[in-house]
Amino acid sequence: MQHVRVRVTAHGREGEIHPVYGIVTNAPFVERALALQWNNAGEDLGILHYVRGDADAFEAAIADVPEVLGYDIERVDDDAFYAYISDDTTASVRELFGSLTTGTVVIVPPIVYHEDGSVTISLFGPDDELQAAVEAIPDPVDVTVEQVGGLDSAAPAVEARLTERQRAAVDAAIDLGYYDVPREAGHEAVADALDCAPSTAAEHLRKAESKLLRGLARSR
Numbered sequence: 001m002q003h004v005r006v007r008v009t010a011h012g013r014e015g016e017i018h019p020v021y022g023i024v025t026n027a028p029f030v031e032r033a034l035a036l037q038w039n040n041a042g043e044d045l046g047i048l049h050y051v052r053g054d055a056d057a058f059e060a061a062i063a064d065v066p067e068v069l070g071y072d073i074e075r076v077d078d079d080a081f082y083a084y085i086s087d088d089t090t091a092s093v094r095e096l097f098g099s100l101t102t103g104t105v106v107i108v109p110p111i112v113y114h115e116d117g118s119v120t121i122s123l124f125g126p127d128d129e130l131q132a133a134v135e136a137i138p139d140p141v142d143v144t145v146e147q148v149g150g151l152d153s154a155a156p157a158v159e160a161r162l163t164e165r166q167r168a169a170v171d172a173a174i175d176l177g178y179y180d181v182p183r184e185a186g187h188e189a190v191a192d193a194l195d196c197a198p199s200t201a202a203e204h205l206r207k208a209e210s211k212l213l214r215g216l217a218r219s220r
Contacts, residue, residue: 003108004130005147009118013140017092019065020085024049025117029057031079035111040097044069046086050110055081077181092138099136103129120146162208169194169204170212178205 015022024033030053038047051058055075062068067088074082089097100107105125112120123130137143162170172193177184191201 001125002127002130003122003124003147003149004134004145005120005122006134007114007118007120007144007146008137008141009116010140011142012117014117016140017096018087018090019067020062020087021093023058023061023065024051024113025119027053027058027061029054029061030113032115033113035113036109038109040089043089044086045089045093045097046084049083049085050076050080051083052080058083095138096141099138100133102133102136105129105133162211163204165194166204166208166211169201170208173205 010017012026014025024030030051032053033049033051036048036050038045055073058081059071059073062071062083062085065087067090069086069088071086072084076082100121100123103125105123108122108124114120123133125133134143134145169190172190173179173185176189176193178186178190187198187202187205190205191198194201194204
């Protein structure tokens, strides 16, 4: 078993695979996007995205796509939002997802969309099935293998390595508005929620943020 991270690109032809794929990868109002979770039911596909960019422009664009069955936009701040999109798949999307989930291979979220139109995808499974999955990715997509290793090299594994107290500190910080802009709470409020000293809460957050940011950087 191993983890393989690949970068795929359709050289500007992403919209031919699916119009929403073209928007997320190439639209000037999308700075960066992640596909956090998805459910592929064959003819229908539901994806939850996290996007940094212009939410109004994004909504206007996807609202005009015939394949989009429904969507919901939830703003995080002025420059970031969550976007749930349910849409009809195309033959190209079904072929692409089918190749990436050959046999027992699984896609490890998130899928990372880059400004240059390329996409980073992490796969995990038996060596021979991984090789077959990568080789089966159809045209017009090109594939570059960026990393091969164990599951601990996949980005989500970083969150799993947070200690219980670090995860509790991050959860409390989010709930209290520590990461809001403008900030609604400080270390003292997080410390009260954890029943610890402010310096201890600050240390938990610092260590958790370091692990999460390093993991995100390595997924790029």
